[in-house]
């Protein structure tokens with residue numbers, strides 16, 4: 084079975100492809116039309132998935148990390164073999180330009196290869212004793228059945244960022260993708276099956292998020308929930324996890340500041356700011372949401388930036404040369420336009436865009452740049468998930484850092500400068516999990532990724548990404 088354009092799909096539970104009699108339609112945001120459907124689960128099916136995962140746990144953890152790694156490499160090989168077709172599926176359900184969807188598949192593949200290796204480095208320690216008759220060991224063991232909840236904006240790679248380390252650590256995983264973009268996860272399950280991942284080790288559940296999460300939170304089989312999505316839902320999970328003391332990893336919202344200093348290389352600053360703002364149609368948790376430019380180069384930067392934004396081609400992501408696809412839905416579009424109107428009502432000037440682009444019934448916003456946006460504007464406080472860039476000026480480094488940190492979010496921040504002293508001062512003082520210096524796309528498999536403040540708990544990727552699925556145990560050996 085493969086994901087095709089107009090199809091009724093099945094979901095993957097305990098090694099079987101099943102239908103449930105209930106269907107969820109998947110809409111293409113480029114034309115607003117439903118093009119596929121997937122079955123949804125009820126609570127009993129979530130419970131059955133948890134039982135199947137528990138039954139699979141003993142066999143999966145008993146494999147060596149090398150054996151699990153070899154299977155993960157086969158999953159990566161499958162993704163690579165099907166890269167074009169899966170990229171097309173991502174573009175159909177999410178809307179992003181095809182080249183970016185291909186990049187997403189390639190990054191998911193890289194995450195799998197990274198954790199296939201990293202699983203072999205779940206090292207413990209031998210700790211010097213204080214009593215000659217004793218020895219102390221620290222060992223790492225898999226945490227148990229993991230529930231992974233993923234968002235729609237990078238439907239494949241953000242799921243794999245959870246699934247790959249959990250599997251590498253020896254944990255079975257149940258993945259709940261976003262209802263808007265379930266097909267990437269169906270394709271991932273196909274790759275898992277083709278690679279020979281045993282039944283029950285990887286499963287997908289789709290449907291009512293509150294009900295599914297409620298079962299994950301209360302069922303003792305589920306030993307960890309790893310979530311990527313909004314801060315609001317993250318807070319609800321924290322409340323729900325309190326009762327069962329259920330461990331959580333949370334990758335939540337962002338509101339990245341991007342600081343452009345007058346010593347920067349202007350070409351680099353314009354290029355990297357375009358990437359940091361407009362990649363994924365502005366629907367990225369690490370997107371630059373507030374662009375602060377030093378007053379001395381403000382006009383020069385703005386003119387270049389507006390020209391570059393105007394040059395971005397908007398359209399259906401399947402068409403050649405498109406840089407900006409549709410946003411995910413009508414509500415997202417209305418939210419972005421509300422932020423534009425609010426900024427304008429407070430004195431901001433629209434340099435380009437600012438309007439809906441009527442194109443074949445899709446949810447398109449023209450790439451938008453706003454000049455002179457005041458700090459009180461909605462877009463300077465609420466996450467913008469659209470191709471809309473508010474620009475404002477600052478005078479000193481100290482002022483820029485204070486304004487950058489005046490946000491409850493702290494996922495990423497960007498700095499454009501060639502001054503080494505400034506790079507270190509900004510890296511130390513900016514409150515964010517990732518700092519991109521002259522780099523608008525800093526994420527990669529081998530470094531930790533995550534947020535501070537309202538942007539989340541824990542880290543994915545790097546060696547930290549594996550640790551999220553391991554328990555640390557002390558073994559005391561006495562009587563020596």
Ligand code: NAP
Pocket residue numbers: 232233234235236237241259260261262263290291292293296311312313314316317319320333334335336337367368369466494533534538539
């Ligand atoms: P969302 O509404 O929070 O949804 C994310 C996931 O949570 C979806 O699978 C959703 O399911 C599920 N969900 C909804 N209600 C739930 C509940 N009560 N309990 C448990 N799960 C629930 O977020 P989104 O709109 O998909 O994604 C955008 C947000 O994610 C932005 O804030 C963005 O910054 C953040 N994000 C963060 C990162 C990061 O790494 N920090 C990365 C990407 C995105 P349904 O789809 O079925 O409703």
